Amino acid sequence: MTRTYAVWNEAGGVGKTTTAVSLAMVGAIRGLNTMLVDLDPRAASTKWIGAYPEAEGMHVGAILADPSPEGWADELALPTSWHENLRILPSDRTVAHREAEKPDGGEVRLRAALQGTTADLVIIDAPNRQGGLLPMNALMAADAVIYAATASEDGVDGIDGASETLAAFAQSQKLRGSTFIPQELGAIMTAISDTIVPKVERRSLAYVRENNLALTPFVPKREAVRQSRVRGEWYGLDYYDRADVVVNAYKQLLDTILERTANHG
Numbered sequence: 001m002t003r004t005y006a007v008w009n010e011a012g013g014v015g016k017t018t019t020a021v022s023l024a025m026v027g028a029i030r031g032l033n034t035m036l037v038d039l040d041p042r043a044a045s046t047k048w049i050g051a052y053p054e055a056e057g058m059h060v061g062a063i064l065a066d067p068s069p070e071g072w073a074d075e076l077a078l079p080t081s082w083h084e085n086l087r088i089l090p091s092d093r094t095v096a097h098r099e100a101e102k103p104d105g106g107e108v109r110l111r112a113a114l115q116g117t118t119a120d121l122v123i124i125d126a127p128n129r130q131g132g133l134l135p136m137n138a139l140m141a142a143d144a145v146i147y148a149a150t151a152s153e154d155g156v157d158g159i160d161g162a163s164e165t166l167a168a169f170a171q172s173q174k175l176r177g178s179t180f181i182p183q184e185l186g187a188i189m190t191a192i193s194d195t196i197v198p199k200v201e202r203r204s205l206a207y208v209r210e211n212n213l214a215l216t217p218f219v220p221k222r223e224a225v226r227q228s229r230v231r232g233e234w235y236g237l238d239y240y241d242r243a244d245v246v247v248n249a250y251k252q253l254l255d256t257i258l259e260r261t262a263n264h265g
């Protein structure tokens with residue numbers, strides 16, 4: 001059985017890519033055949049992992065451009081140097097052109113491409129959009145949505161926006177008689193200070209807790225996470241010893257997520 005999760009927030013720079021890449025990598029480490037889908041034209045996860053297609057156009061944009069892409073995800077996904085269980089379906093800046101075209105039925109293409117995939121775990125790095133082709137492809141393909149957010153006004157505001165868009169999507173799916181409605185799993189709170197917690201962070205964390213959205217543990221802030229990105233490396237490598245706590249937080253979060261989706265429906 002394949003489980004597919006979209007990592008999303010309508011706001012930018014709030015930890016979506018870090019969370020998507022981290023959940024995918026800890027999934028691979030725990031032995032799951034994992035595919036990371038980069039659905040962001042800025043291609044941050046593709047660049048971080050450093051996997052590039054051999055031929056031009058062999059990226060997620062090919063799926064979005066084709067009316068009949070059944071089973072293409074496995075064909076386009078690339079192996080990574082990070083882990084033998086981790087593949088990535090890369091993105092490219094030209095994916096932005098697909099957004100402008102708005103083809104009829106275009107929002108089901110990623111779902112079709114993932115049909116019959118050999119992956120146990122699929123993690124989608126969704127871009128910071130308020131609806132439109134890319135988030136709709138993520139919502140159509142996902143069993144569950146996970147928000148990622150920093151404990152900031154932007155982060156929390158972006159969760160609220162995404163949650164409203166998800167509710168509107170669920171409503172229109174019901175009207176269509178469709179049962180493809182992803183579960184709203186909650187929010188992974190990223191880059192949290194673990195020494196002196198600033199007031200805005202405390203307020204933001206209280207807000208997601210009150211709304212019953214907080215997934216735990218919170219992910220601590222570590223400079224190594226940022227550095228490893230610049231170097232194109234996984235921050236779980238031995239010499240990033242201070243980032244151990246971040247790896248462990250994402251491992252626990254993945255356990256929680258898998259458990260919650262197993263009990264759903």
Ligand SMILES: Nc1ncnc2c1ncn2[C@@H]1O[C@H](COP(=O)(O)OP(=O)(O)OP(=O)(O)O)[C@@H](O)[C@H]1O
Pocket residue numbers: 011012013014015016017018019040044127128190191192219220221222223224225226227229246
């Ligand atoms: N736990 C952490 N500790 C330290 N820095 C972090 C942590 N998580 C994320 N960051 C940093 O925060 C910045 C934004 O994170 P990220 O790129 O994951 O956000 P995003 O929501 O995907 O952004 P975008 O909207 O541009 O796609 C990056 O520089 C990243 O390295």
Ligand SMILES: [Mg+2]
Pocket residue numbers: 016017018040044
């Ligand atoms: Mg990103």
